[in-house]
Amino acid sequence: MPRTVTVVGGGLAGLTAAIAAAERGADVTLYEAHHDLGGRARTAAAPYRTNEGPHAFLSRSPHWAWLNDRGLIGPLAPFRLSDVSGARFRHHGALRRTPPLGMVRLLGTDADQVPADVDFLSWASWRIGDEAARATAYLTSVVLFHHDPGSLSARFVQERLRRITGFPPEVRYPRGGWQAIVNRMAARARNLGVRTETGARVHTLADARPHDGPVIVATSLAAARALLDDASLTWPSGRTVLVDLALREDPRDAFVLSDLDGPGYVERFTVQDPTLAPKGEHLLQAQFPLAPGAPREDAVARGETLLDLGLPDWRDRVTYRRDALAEGRT
Structure with missing residues (x-):
């Protein structure tokens, strides 16, 4: 050294x-x-302790192991399996409790068995049909921040699909953000x-x-x-609209909203960690990827449609909102 x-x-x-x-x-x-x-x-200061977009650790990731070996993880917000029942999926314009059945057939395939030089949509369509393959690709936008995850390497996407759908869940939330x-x-x-x-x-x-x-x-x-001073340091990256939202509590609110008709994800982080917002309020963070050159308003409109489905009367309950565009971050 x-x-x-x-x-x-x-x-x-x-x-x-x-x-x-x-x-x-x-x-x-x-x-x-x-x-x-x-x-x-x-993480932003109280009262709304937002991260820069939806954040969580995956416990089988290398950075988790590195931090854990040094005692740097600290207290975690509890993740209860019962919370999973609050997850909802938009598919064909309606909110559903379960994803398409075809998606489940992919979960047992290890990423090492998937080609790296074929796009995910082509490979998955061959396995489960185009419709279920497209919905599965959009599910992975939660960790890919990409407007068209199906166009990416099949092995790359499959590895992330397996991690976000694994059981027991890998997701971990540091208490306090x-x-x-x-x-x-x-x-x-x-x-x-x-x-x-x-x-x-x-x-x-x-x-x-x-x-x-x-x-x-x-x-x-x-x-x-x-x-x-190196112009070669550039490559394609994700582009996504971030929406932070605090709402007065409503027991009907979904825990997670995952868009299978397009790329998008919403999570209510106060389910695990109520300290992130004032008492009586929910704190949600969302991200809605969009294509290069597409106007930001397109992603916001698509995202608000998803919010309409999973958060009843949310516009009347807003106590805090912040929108941003994250570009070239991945």
């Missing part, structure tokens, strides 16, 4: 790199342009001697390299492209 390491970016990736380098004896400095660490894992994880990672970095400079935007590699040693760039792709 080099004696000195510089990390640019204080999100989860940057904090992970800083901790890993410091654990191996490096002298680490981390620069973060914002005044707070966390990047896209930051992801900021709690960020805070524990930041404390771990400080205890290892990492120097953290917040509010310190790095414009050139020379700014980031006061000493000899490697620089780890853990920023958005656009920021990395500018920092490294």
